[in-house]
Amino acid sequence: MANQTGVLDDVFLALADPTRRSVVRHLGRGPASVSELARGRAMSLPSFLKHVRTLERAGLVSTTKTGRVRTCALDRERLELVHDWLAEERRVWEGRTDRLEQLVTRSTTSPKDLP
Amino acid sequence: MANQTGVLDDVFLALADPTRRSVVRHLGRGPASVSELARGRAMSLPSFLKHVRTLERAGLVSTTKTGRVRTCALDRERLELVHDWLAEERRVWEGRTDRLEQLVTRSTTSPKDLP
DNA sequence: CCAATACTTAGCCATATGGCTAACCAAACA
DNA sequence: TGTTTGGTTAGCCATATGGCTAAGTATTGG
Numbered sequence: 001m002a003n004q005t006g007v008l009d010d011v012f013l014a015l016a017d018p019t020r021r022s023v024v025r026h027l028g029r030g031p032a033s034v035s036e037l038a039r040g041r042a043m044s045l046p047s048f049l050k051h052v053r054t055l056e057r058a059g060l061v062s063t064t065k066t067g068r069v070r071t072c073a074l075d076r077e078r079l080e081l082v083h084d085w086l087a088e089e090r091r092v093w094e095g096r097t098d099r100l101e102q103l104v105t106r107s108t109t110s111p112k113d114l115p
Numbered sequence: 116m117a118n119q120t121g122v123l124d125d126v127f128l129a130l131a132d133p134t135r136r137s138v139v140r141h142l143g144r145g146p147a148s149v150s151e152l153a154r155g156r157a158m159s160l161p162s163f164l165k166h167v168r169t170l171e172r173a174g175l176v177s178t179t180k181t182g183r184v185r186t187c188a189l190d191r192e193r194l195e196l197v198h199d200w201l202a203e204e205r206r207v208w209e210g211r212t213d214r215l216e217q218l219v220t221r222s223t224t225s226p227k228d229l230p
Numbered sequence: 231c232c233a234a235t236a237c238t239t240a241g242c243c244a245t246a247t248g249g250c251t252a253a254c255c256a257a258a259c260a
Numbered sequence: 261t262g263t264t265t266g267g268t269t270a271g272c273c274a275t276a277t278g279g280c281t282a283a284g285t286a287t288t289g290g
Contacts, residue, residue: 012131016124017278021200028207035236045237047279054277068236068287076208083201085136089194092143132248150266160267162249169247183257183266 007059011081014058019043020051024060027074034063034070122174126196129173134158135166139175142189149178149185 014020023037038048052072055061059078063070129135138152153163167187170176174193178185 008136009131009133012127013277016127016131018124019278021123024204025207028204033236043278044280046239046281049238050278065237068285070237079201079204082197086194086198086201089139089143092140093191128247134248148266158248159250161251161269164268165248180267183255185267 008081008085010058011060011078014054014060015082017051017054019048020055023051023055023072024074024079027061027072031071031073034072037072123196123200125173126175126193129169129175130197132166132169134163135170138166138170138187139189139194142176142187146186146188149187152187 015024019041026032026037034049034052035045037052038045041048052061052063055072056063060075061072062075063072065071130139134156141147141152149164149167150160152167153160156163167176167178170187171178175190176187177190178187180186
């Protein structure tokens with residue numbers, strides 16, 4: 001149940017684009033509005049909006065609208081999903097298939113979300 | 116320069132599909148032939164081959180042909196690229212933008228390619 | 231109230247993706 | 261020699277992606 005494949009599909013797909021990775025990078029420094037994120041990009045606003053929607057669909061970004069401004073924020077937890085996937089792969093290489101170890105290994109880099 | 120965006124595009128795109136992630140998982144246990152990898156999948160051989168090609172294009176898998184058999188192997192280095200990208204993001208969250216630290220942190224998981 | 235700002239919706243278009251079948255090598259058996 | 265076996269090529273097709281423009285809606289500032 002840990003790996004809903006659909007979610008990973010969306011997450012990896014969302015990250016497979018330089019514009020979107022750049023947005024993730026930007027939001028890493030803190031929340032920002034859509035037009036703020038779009039500034040300086042050689043792209044129309046509607047086109048850029050699609051990228052934001054893709055990031056939202058992947059759950060990497062959450063947005064809220066206040067007045068006429070939509071503010072975007074990064075969801076770090078979703079990015080940790082990538083880390084978890086990678087960690088699982090490493091476990092396979094190393095021949096350790098025991099799932100319990102997953103939670104332990106995870107805490108070495110970010111000791112926050114142990115359910 | 117560390118982030119050739121094109122490569123990350125291809126790597127993330129390659130991982131954005133359950134079939135291909137499953138191949139990566141399989142190859143994590145060791146090399147395998149194409150038909151071996153295709154076995155049990157609800158998909159024609161040509162269709163499956165395309166996935167292998169996509170993984171090759173991303174550099175995640177390398178293949179060699181001996182006789183009539185094409186053997187595929189995982190390139191773990193390329194997967195570390197994902198880890199490196201993620202690590203960079205984390206550094207941004209934590210406000211540490213100094214690039215030197217990148218090389219140090221990286222060596223915790225794979226102390227190989229320090230240019 | 232008017233105008234500028236900040237999205238948003240609704241198309242349109244070219245290309246890419248992911249699947250298929252049919253047909254075609256070439257190596258390995260029997 | 262003839263037949264599997266393992267892969268490959270060449271199309272075809274439906275849908276998705278990533279870009280655009282034009283024309284909306286809804287706040288906000290003057």
